[in-house]
Each structure stands twice: as C-alpha cells, then as structure tokens.
Amino acid sequence: MAFPLLYSFRRCPYAMRARMSIVRKEFQVELREVVLRDRPIQLMQASPKGTVPVLVLENGTVIEESLEIMQHVLDWTLSEEEKRWVKRNDEEFKFHLDRYKYPNRYQSVDELEQRTAASSYLLDLDTRIGEIPSISESLSDALFPFVRQFANHDRKWFDVQPWANVHSWLSSNLESEAFTTCMKKFKQWEVAHEPVLFEPTWVES
C-alpha cells in the first residue's frame, strides 16, 4: 500500500478529530469514506469492532481509536489535564449529547435534563478556554467536533447561552481553512474506485 488508509465517515465527530490531526500535520492518507449501514468488509477485517475512524499503517498496524490516531499522527503525548478533558468529553459529554439529540433511542430520557447536564461540561470548558495559556490546538481539535454537534441540535438556544469563550472558539474552528479541508466530501468508497488521497493542502472549491 502506498499510503496509510483512513476509514472515515464525514459527519462522525471521532472521524473529524482524526482528520483534523491529519490536516494539521499534512499527513497523507488514502481516504475510504464509509457508510455506517453498509460497512465494507475490508474495514471489518481490519477492525472487527466496525467503528470509524480506523487508520491502517503501511506495516499493517491498525489503529482503531480516534484519540490514538491523533496521538500517532501528531506524535502527541497528552498531559494529565488533557487526558481528563478528553475523558470528560468522550464519556460524560458524549453520554448526554446522545440523549439530548436522540431521546427516543433511550428509555425515560428527558432531552432538556440531558441538555442541562451537558451544559455543565460546556460551562467548565468555557472557563478553561478563557484561561491563559488556553488549551492546546490538539486538545481543541479533539473536543470541538462534539461541541459542534451539540450546538447544531438547537442553534438558537446554543447561541444565547452565556458561554462567550465557547462561542468564539467554536466559530473560529468551524470557519477555519483546516476544518473546511477536514469536511471535504467524498463518495462512498468501493474497491473498484481509484484510491482517493486526502490531500491536506487543498481547499474545497
């Protein structure tokens, strides 16, 4: 294989954080866009748990956790504080985010209670982002795709919350060239396709 392979799904926040690291580092991969309800056998063979993102290195090593992909690409060793933020995001915030967005998928879940619970993380994040020095670019990239999902669920409500630092942090990430690159659209991958290189240096036209 000429380049590492990245199995990705455009709208998945875990895949976004992996792609952000790839864009930041100009790390070249062959991108295979996956449709979750129609996962390719090649993905399942590389990583039977079947989640995205998955990075398969040239030597056959499979990295099947988004944070580990970031660590590999960025050569990033997280500080204890960074580990706590990622853990809080991936466990506490994601738990409430899923229930806020899709209350009907769970039993006895009240979406507004879930929104309130998720908000306590965002309030703490707002404080932390406002401190100097602020969080690293890598940590920021690991977190903002999840906050984006939360914000998009009820943008009007989100926009009037007193989280000025979160608002400006999220906007600047979403408006960045790096994120535009990260969100380039690809057709569902099929074996017969020519390899699609994820070229971090282009910008979506």
Ligand SMILES: N[C@@H](CCC(=O)N[C@@H](CS)C(=O)NCC(=O)O)C(=O)O
């Ligand atoms: N802990 C994993 C979670 C990845 C994950 O759950 N991705 C979702 C898409 S956003 C997925 O693949 N879901 C399919 C499934 O769980 O079957 C990571 O950080 O990479």
